[in-house]
Amino acid sequence: MNFFAEMVSYLQSNYQNYKVAIITNDTILSLYAEPFYRLLKSAKIAAELFSFPPGEQYKNRHTKEMIEDQMFFKAFGKDSVVVAMGGGVVTDIAGYVAATFCRGVPLVMIPTSLLAMVDASIGGKNGVDTPSGKNLIGTIYQPQKIIIDPKFLKSLPVAEFKNGIVEMIKHGAVLDADYFGFMEKNVENILRQDQKVVEQAIQESVRIKTAVVKEDEREKAKRHLLNFGHTYAHAMETLSNYSMGHGEAVAQGMLVESYMGMLLGKFPQSDFERLKKIVADYAIPLYFPNGIDAKKIQACMVYDKKALKNTPRFVLLKTIGEAYDFQGRYCEYIDESIITKAIQWMQDDLCCN
Amino acid sequence: MAANSFGTIFKITTWGESHGTAIGVVIDGCPAGLELDLQEVNQALALRAPGHNPYTSPRKESDQAEILSGIFKGKTTGAPISIQIKNSNYDSSKYEPIHSLLRPGHANFTYLEKYKIFDYRGGGRSSARETAARVAAGVVAKKILSRHHITTLAYLKQMGSISVSQVAIEAMGYPELCKQTQESPLFCPDKTATLHMIDLISKMKDEGDSIGGVVEFVAQNVPCGLGDPVYEKLSSKLAAAMMSIPAVKGFEIGSGFASASMQGHEHNDQFILEQETGLVKTKSNHAGGILGGISTGMPITGRLAFKPTSSIKKTQMTLTLDYQEARFSLPEGSKHDPCVAIRGVVVVDAMLSIVLADAILLNKGAVA
Numbered sequence: 157m158n159f160f161a162e163m164v165s166y167l168q169s170n171y172q173n174y175k176v177a178i179i180t181n182d183t184i185l186s187l188y189a190e191p192f193y194r195l196l197k198s199a200k201i202a203a204e205l206f207s208f209p210p211g212e213q214y215k216n217r218h219t220k221e222m223i224e225d226q227m228f229f230k231a232f233g234k235d236s237v238v239v240a241m242g243g244g245v246v247t248d249i250a251g252y253v254a255a256t257f258c259r260g261v262p263l264v265m266i267p268t269s270l271l272a273m274v275d276a277s278i279g280g281k282n283g284v285d286t287p288s289g290k291n292l293i294g295t296i297y298q299p300q301k302i303i304i305d306p307k308f309l310k311s312l313p314v315a316e317f318k319n320g321i322v323e324m325i326k327h328g329a330v331l332d333a334d335y336f337g338f339m340e341k342n343v344e345n346i347l348r349q350d351q352k353v354v355e356q357a358i359q360e361s362v363r364i365k366t367a368v369v370k371e372d373e374r375e376k377a378k379r380h381l382l383n384f385g386h387t388y389a390h391a392m393e394t395l396s397n398y399s400m401g402h403g404e405a406v407a408q409g410m411l412v413e414s415y416m417g418m419l420l421g422k423f424p425q426s427d428f429e430r431l432k433k434i435v436a437d438y439a440i441p442l443y444f445p446n447g448i449d450a451k452k453i454q455a456c457m458v459y460d461k462k463a464l465k466n467t468p469r470f471v472l473l474k475t476i477g478e479a480y481d482f483q484g485r486y487c488e489y490i491d492e493s494i495i496t497k498a499i500q501w502m503q504d505d506l507c508c509n
Numbered sequence: 510m511a512a513n514s515f516g517t518i519f520k521i522t523t524w525g526e527s528h529g530t531a532i533g534v535v536i537d538g539c540p541a542g543l544e545l546d547l548q549e550v551n552q553a554l555a556l557r558a559p560g561h562n563p564y565t566s567p568r569k570e571s572d573q574a575e576i577l578s579g580i581f582k583g584k585t586t587g588a589p590i591s592i593q594i595k596n597s598n599y600d601s602s603k604y605e606p607i608h609s610l611l612r613p614g615h616a617n618f619t620y621l622e623k624y625k626i627f628d629y630r631g632g633g634r635s636s637a638r639e640t641a642a643r644v645a646a647g648v649v650a651k652k653i654l655s656r657h658h659i660t661t662l663a664y665l666k667q668m669g670s671i672s673v674s675q676v677a678i679e680a681m682g683y684p685e686l687c688k689q690t691q692e693s694p695l696f697c698p699d700k701t702a703t704l705h706m707i708d709l710i711s712k713m714k715d716e717g718d719s720i721g722g723v724v725e726f727v728a729q730n731v732p733c734g735l736g737d738p739v740y741e742k743l744s745s746k747l748a749a750a751m752m753s754i755p756a757v758k759g760f761e762i763g764s765g766f767a768s769a770s771m772q773g774h775e776h777n778d779q780f781i782l783e784q785e786t787g788l789v790k791t792k793s794n795h796a797g798g799i800l801g802g803i804s805t806g807m808p809i810t811g812r813l814a815f816k817p818t819s820s821i822k823k824t825q826m827t828l829t830l831d832y833q834e835a836r837f838s839l840p841e842g843s844k845h846d847p848c849v850a851i852r853g854v855v856v857v858d859a860m861l862s863i864v865l866a867d868a869i870l871l872n873k874g875a876v877a
Contacts, residue, residue, distance in 0.1 A: 195784065
């Protein structure tokens, strides 16, 4: 049975008297959401489309409010099921809508970008950005079902595809040396989107993340590990006004944060070189926007969710595939001068302006 | 003669004459960020170039394009893209003996009557040489199409009375149709027909004559909604584009002229919802993928009739420029293309790509 037919019959048998709210963006709308909507209609399932423009800049409270108002206008109530169809921005917003709409309605995720397949749709986190920073408001709310079909990747632009690759590399770097090795070995296969290899890479990545989420859904401890590279990345994304892709920012973040580890003598140089090489092999662009500097980034880092008393904390790698547990805290304060030095290294030695 | 531009957003302007220094195209309105490699342009030009195979004009042109502007680090910048192709390997002296004659079937009569001046060394702006510039622009247009997964194909369907049946083409399926077309030296998807056509070309060469042909085109994965009502129909734009190709005398979309003998219940394409994709399709495609001037999401199909090449070696009666009866025949050693429809295939594909690329860009502002 094909993907759409499977989805239609899943909704039919599990949500018979529900109304389906398909939340998507304007790009996915005509590519996949409208076709899906037609099939639901043809199967006599009540459904409506709710779409907003693509881009991180629309992942805000206003968009959520707009979707909710439209849903009420179309008489959606407690008997709704939200289907999130799109990339990370869509799954984050739709998840947040589902979590709070009439105090919570069932949620089904259909991620269409690689980033959403391996990361954003997994683990239940949802939320929106605010002018002060990324993902600052949201909940943890698990979907009833996540359906991943790599066929959606056909229409994904290369830059977006690479955003997903970076999170996959991260999963290997923090938690699974074998998977990191797999990602190193299969650069070519993955870049030319060999279906089998990409499928395996997605499955493994999902497995790694799911295991951590099961242990610590509420991010009290171990789940912090998934935030490797993100203390820097979120600050960078906020300061660049989201002109920088999430993957690009995380790639820089992984390098900066492991450079700190190296300066502290906590991370071997040979492993650091592997990390640098894999980012280069996948040709992840390293670009440092004008007008941003170490000082601004450090000022922004205090909004990071791992920060305590306005002081940022970082996930540090011990080797490729393992991070320090810091007595169960999984992240640690780092001397300001080391942070500055690492950011300056990124800006001066690695990035092109 | 402000008549050398085509397109609304993706706008091409071609320039140059067949026996001048160079010909070329300026493409304005091309989006930034498309990867463009000079080699791809040269490969496309090689397909159109005379001398590509022994069955078209033997004039050897080693077309080498130069990209003069609009590209930085292998990508389009959004600035006008200028592509130049130098002319070489021409011998204007061959045309001396006929420079004072009206050439039967040729545009030198209308150009002379209208403009009172004509570059007799070849066809000037009327020359098929101009189409090389369109082919170069087509390569750029295809970059936009590939972002939308649209593919285009044109092939030789008929030469003289030898034609490939619709049944044979439909039985082949699209991938096979592409493969067979690529493998044929005449861009004809049927092996047997190709052989018969080759014989016909030899016969035309021996007789110093030429023959007409039909080129068919199809565009796959065109989304629903391209084209606008009334005067900006996708069908009108295709007609204008295709009829602007030298030697084209007829154009049709979908069932075209055959629709005239059909009844409504036969011609109407019945709608279905495709279960695998959730797309609205039609069981048949007599409409050729266009309803009300707007694409339906079905393949865009159509056909062009190319007249036989006007420049032939057979002697025909004509007039001199001072209206004396005279005999005309193409001088020995001058170029002679027995069937211009063959090279027309590459040009049709380019014009189809240019129209669709423009329609995609136009469509971006269609609905709020």
